[in-house]
Amino acid sequence: MLRFCYDRLHSLMMTLEITDTDEFLNIQTVCDFATLIGTYTRGFSVIIEPFDERMPHIPDPVLQLSCHDASLAIKPVFDRFQSVIITSGTLSPIDLYPRILNFNPVISRSFTMSLTRDCICPMVLTRGSDQLPVSTKFDMRSDPGVVRNYGRLLLEMVAAVPDGIVCFFVSYSYMDGIVNSWNEMGILQDVMQHKLVFIETQDVVETTLALDNYRRACDCGRGAVFFSVARGKVAEGIDFDRHYGRLVIMFGVPFQYTLSRILLARLEYLRENFQIKEGDFLTFDALRQAAQCVGRVIRSKADYGMMIFADKRYSRHDKRSKLPSWILSHLRDAHLNLSTDMALHIAREFLRRMAQPYDKRGSGGKKTLLTEEDVQKMSHGAMDMF
Numbered sequence: 001m002l003r004f005c006y007d008r009l010h011s012l013m014m015t016l017e018i019t020d021t022d023e024f025l026n027i028q029t030v031c032d033f034a035t036l037i038g039t040y041t042r043g044f045s046v047i048i049e050p051f052d053e054r055m056p057h058i059p060d061p062v063l064q065l066s067c068h069d070a071s072l073a074i075k076p077v078f079d080r081f082q083s084v085i086i087t088s089g090t091l092s093p094i095d096l097y098p099r100i101l102n103f104n105p106v107i108s109r110s111f112t113m114s115l116t117r118d119c120i121c122p123m124v125l126t127r128g129s130d131q132l133p134v135s136t137k138f139d140m141r142s143d144p145g146v147v148r149n150y151g152r153l154l155l156e157m158v159a160a161v162p163d164g165i166v167c168f169f170v171s172y173s174y175m176d177g178i179v180n181s182w183n184e185m186g187i188l189q190d191v192m193q194h195k196l197v198f199i200e201t202q203d204v205v206e207t208t209l210a211l212d213n214y215r216r217a218c219d220c221g222r223g224a225v226f227f228s229v230a231r232g233k234v235a236e237g238i239d240f241d242r243h244y245g246r247l248v249i250m251f252g253v254p255f256q257y258t259l260s261r262i263l264l265a266r267l268e269y270l271r272e273n274f275q276i277k278e279g280d281f282l283t284f285d286a287l288r289q290a291a292q293c294v295g296r297v298i299r300s301k302a303d304y305g306m307m308i309f310a311d312k313r314y315s316r317h318d319k320r321s322k323l324p325s326w327i328l329s330h331l332r333d334a335h336l337n338l339s340t341d342m343a344l345h346i347a348r349e350f351l352r353r354m355a356q357p358y359d360k361r362g363s364g365g366k367k368t369l370l371t372e373e374d375v376q377k378m379s380h381g382a383m384d385m386f
Contacts, residue, residue: 003038043069136252
């Protein structure tokens with residue numbers, strides 16, 4: 001019955017010849033919401049939050065219709081087109097997508113990058129110079145030792161790395177807290193002796209202005225540091241190519257907020273319908289976001305850059321293995337368990353090597369080509385996935 005609320009309200013307003021529809025916007029919103037609830041049964045749920053968890057004493061009820069099934073969104077594409085190719089630099093692990101999107105790929109390939117030189121240097125930093133482990137786990141993120149070691153890492157890198165440095169944090173609240181702590185410790189003032197600091201905010205205009213000034217600082221040779229947030233606008237669509245990004249630091253593993261009612265409902269749906277464990281999906285989503293962030297720094301074969309995964313959890317195989325193959329192929333075993341001083345030494349060696357002239361026509365990277373059989377499969381109406 002709810003499915004026809006929108007049509008019945010529209011018919012009633014036409015019959016009564018109501019012209020001033022602005023007065024009825026609220027009831028239209030309710031009817032639209034009711035129609036959506038009645039239209040979709042599988043893969044959707046209504047989530048009611050009576051108050052904001054940050055202010056539980058203030059009633060603030062919110063009703064949300066949440067979609068838990070990504071296959072519903074992509075189904076019209078599969079129905080309309082004979083051949084579909086899904087390609088991205090962050091499709092890892094590649095075997096999870098057919099289960100989430102509910103289709104059977106005919107071809108599944110993961111290609112390495114065809115580079116003329118070894119121009120990517122990923123590193124996993126697990127501890128500071130004082131050998132204390134670093135992590136953004138909830139029970140460690142507020143530890144003064146962790147905050148200080150993260151600050152020392154940034155300070156050492158801004159003194160050694162030229163041009164632009166981009167830092168990604170797991171959330172806005174964590175970024176605000178750690179920047180305030182660095183300011184109180186005097187670390188931020190020391191960083192600004194080497195480079196200017198710009199920060200992404202939730203205001204689009206402020207962030208755009210900060211990005212523009214960041215680029216100007218890099219162009220004039222002053223150098224700059226840009227603080228950003230995983231899953232933010234900068235992480236999704238801004239490229240830091242060439243001198244705009246010589247190093248990207250991922251502070252922590254960007255897991256979603258696990259107490260979110262929407263996330264809990266989606267995890268339950270994936271477990272019951274696709275047999276995907278909660279931990280597997282959370283890790284897959286977090287590492288995909290981390291790869292999205294660090295991928296901002298390398299945008300062409302002539303470019304070069306370093307990536308630092310600053311969290312002890314990246315050294316674990318179950319986390320690291322979910323990174324894309326183009327990152328893992330350059331991640332050496334000697335770079336998996338570094339301290340700040342070791343990472344600094346590797347960074348200096350890498351920058352010195354990249355400063356040397358090189359043959360841009362070389363073919364240092366291994367190329368993988370589709371076989372004739374693969375091409376024939378694609379031409380016979382296959383849904384293809386890379």
